[in-house]
Amino acid sequence: MQSATENASATIDETELALMDRYWRAANYLSVGQIYLMGNPLLKQPLQFEDVKPRLLGHWGTTPGLNFIYVHLNRVIRARDVDVIYICGPGHGGPGMVANTWLEGTYSEIYPNVSEDAEGMRKLFRQFSFPGGIPSHAAPETPGSIHEGGELGYALVHAYGAAFDNPDLVVACVVGDGEAETGPLAASWHSNKFLNPVHDGAVLPILHLNGYKIANPTILGRMSDEEVRSLFVGYGYEPLFVEGSDPATMHRAMAATMDQAFDRIRSIQAEARASQAAPARPCWPMIILRSPKGWTGPKEVDGKMVENFWRAHQVPIPTVRGNEGHLKLLESWMRSYDPEDLFDETGRLVPELRALAPAGTKRMSASPHANGGVLKRDLRLPDYHDHAIDVTTPGGATAEATRAMGNFLRDVISLNAEQRNFRLMGPDETASNRLDGVFDVTDRVWMERIEPYDVHLSTEGRVMEVLSEHLCQGWLEGYLLTGRHGFFSCYEAFIHIVDSMFNQHAKWLKVTRDLPWRRPIASLNYLLTSHVWRQDHNGFSHQDPGFVDLVANKKADVVRLYFPPDANTLLWVTDHCLKTYNRINVIVAGKQPAPQWLTMDEAETHCEEGVGIWDWAGNEPDDAEPDVVMACAGDVPTLETLAAVDLLRKALPDLKIRVVNVVDLMALQPEDRHPHGLSDRDFESIFTPDKPVIFAYHGYPYLIHRLTYRRANHVNIHVHGFQEEGTTTTPFDMAVLNEIDRFHLAIAVIDRVPGLGAVAAKAKQRFRDKLLEHRRYVREHGEDMPEIADWTWPYGRGAATA
Numbered sequence: 001m002q003s004a005t006e007n008a009s010a011t012i013d014e015t016e017l018a019l020m021d022r023y024w025r026a027a028n029y030l031s032v033g034q035i036y037l038m039g040n041p042l043l044k045q046p047l048q049f050e051d052v053k054p055r056l057l058g059h060w061g062t063t064p065g066l067n068f069i070y071v072h073l074n075r076v077i078r079a080r081d082v083d084v085i086y087i088c089g090p091g092h093g094g095p096g097m098v099a100n101t102w103l104e105g106t107y108s109e110i111y112p113n114v115s116e117d118a119e120g121m122r123k124l125f126r127q128f129s130f131p132g133g134i135p136s137h138a139a140p141e142t143p144g145s146i147h148e149g150g151e152l153g154y155a156l157v158h159a160y161g162a163a164f165d166n167p168d169l170v171v172a173c174v175v176g177d178g179e180a181e182t183g184p185l186a187a188s189w190h191s192n193k194f195l196n197p198v199h200d201g202a203v204l205p206i207l208h209l210n211g212y213k214i215a216n217p218t219i220l221g222r223m224s225d226e227e228v229r230s231l232f233v234g235y236g237y238e239p240l241f242v243e244g245s246d247p248a249t250m251h252r253a254m255a256a257t258m259d260q261a262f263d264r265i266r267s268i269q270a271e272a273r274a275s276q277a278a279p280a281r282p283c284w285p286m287i288i289l290r291s292p293k294g295w296t297g298p299k300e301v302d303g304k305m306v307e308n309f310w311r312a313h314q315v316p317i318p319t320v321r322g323n324e325g326h327l328k329l330l331e332s333w334m335r336s337y338d339p340e341d342l343f344d345e346t347g348r349l350v351p352e353l354r355a356l357a358p359a360g361t362k363r364m365s366a367s368p369h370a371n372g373g374v375l376k377r378d379l380r381l382p383d384y385h386d387h388a389i390d391v392t393t394p395g396g397a398t399a400e401a402t403r404a405m406g407n408f409l410r411d412v413i414s415l416n417a418e419q420r421n422f423r424l425m426g427p428d429e430t431a432s433n434r435l436d437g438v439f440d441v442t443d444r445v446w447m448e449r450i451e452p453y454d455v456h457l458s459t460e461g462r463v464m465e466v467l468s469e470h471l472c473q474g475w476l477e478g479y480l481l482t483g484r485h486g487f488f489s490c491y492e493a494f495i496h497i498v499d500s501m502f503n504q505h506a507k508w509l510k511v512t513r514d515l516p517w518r519r520p521i522a523s524l525n526y527l528l529t530s531h532v533w534r535q536d537h538n539g540f541s542h543q544d545p546g547f548v549d550l551v552a553n554k555k556a557d558v559v560r561l562y563f564p565p566d567a568n569t570l571l572w573v574t575d576h577c578l579k580t581y582n583r584i585n586v587i588v589a590g591k592q593p594a595p596q597w598l599t600m601d602e603a604e605t606h607c608e609e610g611v612g613i614w615d616w617a618g619n620e621p622d623d624a625e626p627d628v629v630m631a632c633a634g635d636v637p638t639l640e641t642l643a644a645v646d647l648l649r650k651a652l653p654d655l656k657i658r659v660v661n662v663v664d665l666m667a668l669q670p671e672d673r674h675p676h677g678l679s680d681r682d683f684e685s686i687f688t689p690d691k692p693v694i695f696a697y698h699g700y701p702y703l704i705h706r707l708t709y710r711r712a713n714h715v716n717i718h719v720h721g722f723q724e725e726g727t728t729t730t731p732f733d734m735a736v737l738n739e740i741d742r743f744h745l746a747i748a749v750i751d752r753v754p755g756l757g758a759v760a761a762k763a764k765q766r767f768r769d770k771l772l773e774h775r776r777y778v779r780e781h782g783e784d785m786p787e788i789a790d791w792t793w794p795y796g797r798g799a800a801t802a
Helices: 014-036 063-080 094-103 106-110 118-127 155-163 183-194 225-235 247-275 324-335 401-415 436-440 469-481 492-512 547-552 567-579 600-609 635-651 680-687 702-708 731-737 742-752 761-781
Strands: 083-088 169-176 202-209 237-243 284-290 397-400 422-426 463-465 485-491 524-529 559-562 584-588 593-596 611-613 628-633 657-662 693-697 717-720
Touching (some): 014 063, 014 118, 063 083, 063 169, 155 183, 183 202, 202 247, 225 237, 225 284, 237 247, 247 284, 401 422, 422 469, 469 492, 492 524, 492 584, 547 702, 559 567, 567 600, 628 635, 628 742, 635 657, 635 693, 635 742, 693 702, 702 717, 731 742, 742 761
Parallel strands (some): 083 169, 202 284, 237 284, 422 463, 422 485, 485 524, 559 584, 628 657, 628 693
Antiparallel strands (some): 397 593, 611 657
16 A cells, blocks of 8 residues: 555646645744744734743644644535534644634634734734633634643544534544554544444544654654554554655645545445445545654754754744844744735735635534534433332332433433434443343444344444443543533443543533533533442442542532432433533432332422432421431432431430431532532521531542531531442441441431430440441351341331331
8 A cells, every 4th residue: 555645646736735835834824923922923023022922832843734734624625515623632732723713714703802914913822822811722712623632632532422423524633643642542543433424424533643742752653654554454444644744745645635535435425325224344544644743843943953853842942032043043933934925914814815714614613513502402301200110108119220210211312313412322331230221222333243143233323332431431522512412321430530531521611601602512411320339249449439529629510410319319310411501410320229219209309409308207396406417418328327217216216317318419518609509598407507417428428528618517517428448248238348337327326416325325235236247147148137138118208107
């Protein structure tokens, strides 16, 4: 196989290529100006120290290559009338992305203050990486971007997420060779095994090998073409090479290669759509671009190599103010682009170059696909009442909460099958997480060979399973950002794998709330199941509830945390989350058979309030305050709290107990800290202003203290939760190891309620004895004592009925 450089077509219009080279120079000029200048944007006077920013921030090395790709994609868009969006993977290539959006006119349309003239150019330069300005990467503020420059490793998976169910879109994704060294990016190449050419768009990966990262060579940059070609053929791609440094030769080669790649994409899709059946998995094209790092920049600075070396990575001329030699070098560099040939006297791009940009929404910076809220259509949702568990008495029914959720999601998939705007993502755990009801109406999408004995695999599936949390998260983010909806289910302990991806998406949403031109997108919804309290069989490695602590750090406008205690509350929460937008919703719910506490009517009321008193569970009289509040958040903590209440009511019948359940964890925060937060008045009416609160919480105890530390009664809130104690053991023993079990909770009440010490001494001793008995029993029998495993709520709905 020859490289595209060797096959460069001689039929490409040389006049157009010359114009494209000038356009490329204009983008490079604007990129350098953003890094360095705050005045004199057109260099109409000799450059002075005061024209240069005092702090030089930005990344030049990758930028000329990004600009080169951009102008060639523009030619393809105009020639073929195709919809393309550009995902900029190389970290901080922001100068190029911003430059091209300004050249296309989109930037000034969105930000009229940055006009298409010399004054607008000056503002464009000054704002970049400047206090009160814009970031140095392709951030939410950048028109056409759906990928934050700080998300190193996730560009390609975002691209595929954008292409799923987007049949007319081509997603051009530039992958930097430093980024290509990351684990998530390495796995992302396999996304081609999930792309259906009948219904999906296409992804054109462009691997930009410029040889260096911050201070070292890159692995792929030093590999031979033969090795690189073999690697990507093995991944299932058809690699097309463009290599060199001479602009004229490279323009001809890139134009020919772009045409070859788009011809191949069109051929694959036309064949598949003509037959309305996906053929054997196609071999999609990709481009491998080898160009110098810092291309067209200074060759040397102070006698040290810069272009085509790692010193070009950030700011090639590091000190300009106060250094006359560096000032002259910068001016010479910028004048090498011949700005008088690119911009007229007013600073506007000259007409013949303006004509090279696509028009209207065909501009990559103005594509509605990069502003997904413009395209978003609300989901058609089933009536969750149809899936309600019949609960005639608290604890009187047993069900798997996530199985009910799976049946609800089955109906969501059916109702939106024609719109093709909902997918369920998960790392090979849909059935394990009891969501397998969805397989009544769909399959797992699979473009590889399917054997006759395979189960629930098809090219038309709506469920996406791959054993990579990175891919599930990235696919879903790209899917949401381009206007669709979805859910991500995962084992609770392993969701930590995507901590940084969650962080970046949360930051993206936070910024977009202040950008009125960015329309709201569907929320990112997580189901965390197979959770810490029922990972007794897998052991300590699978026991970690800490993801919610990370989530709680984010802005209140963005995040929500839900701990539904049973199936009916889970159904309400699921329905609610699918109706929200511009949020990240985290639902933590168990999948094992468990007691069901609330009717659907009760569940609706309880969930709408977020936190509430369960009158049927306590025994406090209407005309008096309780002696203690027993609070709980999470399904197992709720079970153990109610079992502890049973123990106390039998042992200490005069003790007045109030039971409070929390579904929406953020309701614990003050109302001025979170939209769902309780007022101090409401908080005290529920938790009392001065009574002991024994709080059984699903995760690490300190989060409850963080959320409530400003409350007047915080000193009396005593939280039991995960203490980082775990092993392979029985379900109840997990609770005992972390002192969240019924006996420890009952003992905590005795220790905390004034005056109970002497009266309850015998009861406390019995509870301690039961803990010893439990320990002996599980180590002898390997299962929990029958009185634990078979316990049920004995009081019905009457608060004081024994």
